[in-house]
Amino acid sequence: MSQLSYKAAQLHIESVALPELAERFGTPLYVYSKSQILANWEKFRAFWPSQHKLCYAVKANSNLAILQLLAKQGAWFDIVSAGELKRVLAAGGKAGHVVFSGVAKSEAEIRFAIEQGIGCFNVESAAELERIEQVARALKTRAPVSLRVNPDVDAKTHPYISTGLKANKFGIAMDDAMAVFRRAHTLNHIELLGADCHIGSQIMTDAPFLDAAQRMFSLLERLRDEAIELSHLDLGGGFGVDYQGEQTLDVQSYLEGVLELARDYPQLTLMLEPGRAIVGDAGILVSKVEYVKQSDDKQFVLVDAGMNDLMRPSLYQAWHDILPVHERPGVADAIVDVVGPVCETGCFLGHARHLNVQADDLIAVKHAGAYGFTMASNYNTRVRPAEVLVEDDQVWLIRERETFDDLIRGERLIAEE
Numbered sequence: 001m002s003q004l005s006y007k008a009a010q011l012h013i014e015s016v017a018l019p020e021l022a023e024r025f026g027t028p029l030y031v032y033s034k035s036q037i038l039a040n041w042e043k044f045r046a047f048w049p050s051q052h053k054l055c056y057a058v059k060a061n062s063n064l065a066i067l068q069l070l071a072k073q074g075a076w077f078d079i080v081s082a083g084e085l086k087r088v089l090a091a092g093g094k095a096g097h098v099v100f101s102g103v104a105k106s107e108a109e110i111r112f113a114i115e116q117g118i119g120c121f122n123v124e125s126a127a128e129l130e131r132i133e134q135v136a137r138a139l140k141t142r143a144p145v146s147l148r149v150n151p152d153v154d155a156k157t158h159p160y161i162s163t164g165l166k167a168n169k170f171g172i173a174m175d176d177a178m179a180v181f182r183r184a185h186t187l188n189h190i191e192l193l194g195a196d197c198h199i200g201s202q203i204m205t206d207a208p209f210l211d212a213a214q215r216m217f218s219l220l221e222r223l224r225d226e227a228i229e230l231s232h233l234d235l236g237g238g239f240g241v242d243y244q245g246e247q248t249l250d251v252q253s254y255l256e257g258v259l260e261l262a263r264d265y266p267q268l269t270l271m272l273e274p275g276r277a278i279v280g281d282a283g284i285l286v287s288k289v290e291y292v293k294q295s296d297d298k299q300f301v302l303v304d305a306g307m308n309d310l311m312r313p314s315l316y317q318a319w320h321d322i323l324p325v326h327e328r329p330g331v332a333d334a335i336v337d338v339v340g341p342v343c344e345t346g347c348f349l350g351h352a353r354h355l356n357v358q359a360d361d362l363i364a365v366k367h368a369g370a371y372g373f374t375m376a377s378n379y380n381t382r383v384r385p386a387e388v389l390v391e392d393d394q395v396w397l398i399r400e401r402e403t404f405d406d407l408i409r410g411e412r413l414i415a416e417e
């Protein structure tokens with residue numbers, strides 16, 4: 001993140017020193033850079049003509065202030081639950097600018113989305129299409145629909161976040177797609193608008209994306225042959241970020257590749273659903289070192305953030321860079337395991353890291369803006385961290401730290417006999 005730098009031996013985000021934030025808001029603490037989010041957004045927008053849409057994937061970071069910021073930039077939104085739709089609305093977004101993905105939408109979610117005037121359902125199965133038809137009929141309306149096709153492309157990413165292979169649960173198999181499109185075309189309460197796909201997340205080269213896009217364009221051709229004309233094609237998200245200083249995806253070349261494939265469809269609106277690429281490198285997780293412990297052959301740095309706060313290392317063996325907040329020039333690094341307080345051996349932030357820290361120091365875990373807070377839990381009855389947004393020297397508290405009372409709200413003791 002270009003907004004992260006050392007000044008006077010302390011790590012700053014934009015112009016704000018991290019120890020100041022830790023003092024004010026406590027740790028663990030999620031901190032996001034407003035300028036970095038806007039710069040990431042602009043990077044996509046710059047190469048994407050304005051008739052095409054960018055639908056920010058809310059699941060990456062759904063804090064209301066961030067949705068509000070993106071809504072102001074003209075973002076559309078990709079959601080996967082009624083809860084995410086409520087977030088978009090609460091942040092000032094329009095239901096008409098929302099696409100609704102997800103493999104197991106409930107009847108209540110479908111009804112709510114139609115009542116709100118959702119932009120489009122990204123339908124993931126023939127059965128879901130029938131359910132949407134029924135709900136729309138009961139509401140005496142037509143539901144806007146795109147069919148999510150599974151293009152059977154290997155995204156070459158972690159198996160848990162690959163979604164575009166036949167073996168994955170997502171979308172309608174390419175072999176069945178034509179039949180489901182024909183069916184959608186005939187249903188009275190379905191307004192067939194588009195086709196979509198999403199092949200996975202944290203994808204680092206444009207080859208799998210362009211492969212999937214090509215397959216989608218040949219599907220559009222077959223549909224055209226049957227006089228089924230679509231008004232949009234949504235190619236999903238999945239653009240990787242640079243966790244380890246790898247070569248990142250060249251967004252410009254990918255977007256240009258897609259525009260080239262679309263040249264025979266001047267009327268077609270194209271959509272993308274980036275999540276991680278907009279917020280991933282714009283956030284850090286700040287944590288305090290509680291203890292340093294030397295065992296036989298290892299040094300453990302025990303910090304106050306755990307797998308419940310940032311689940312990615314435990315779930316995907318994901319690598320996040322960890323920086324000391326206080327610089328100690330001239331002091332050699334040790335090789336340490338940075339581990340959290342949760343009672344699981346899998347609760348760690350990083351293994352075998354070169355770090356020089358001592359008790360009460362702060363550390364910053366980089367690239368924690370996407371799938372950080374949104375995947376946090378209350379495991380071990382731990383409250384989820386506060387979130388702050390920073391721009392230059394301005395700081396906004398955008399979510400308070402939870403309290404113990406928040407955690408037990410709704411729980412009931414049973415009446416004693």
Ligand SMILES: Cc1ncc(COP(=O)(O)O)c(C=O)c1O
Binds near residue numbers: 163
């Ligand atoms: C349908 C859909 N769209 C968009 C995204 C956003 O993905 P990413 O954050 O990798 O861009 C996801 C998550 O993988 C998704 O499932």
Ligand SMILES: N[C@@H](CCCC[NH3+])C(=O)O
Binds near residue numbers: 059161201202312371
């Ligand atoms: N949660 C994943 C991304 C999954 C995207 C959802 N389809 C991650 O942290 O990398």
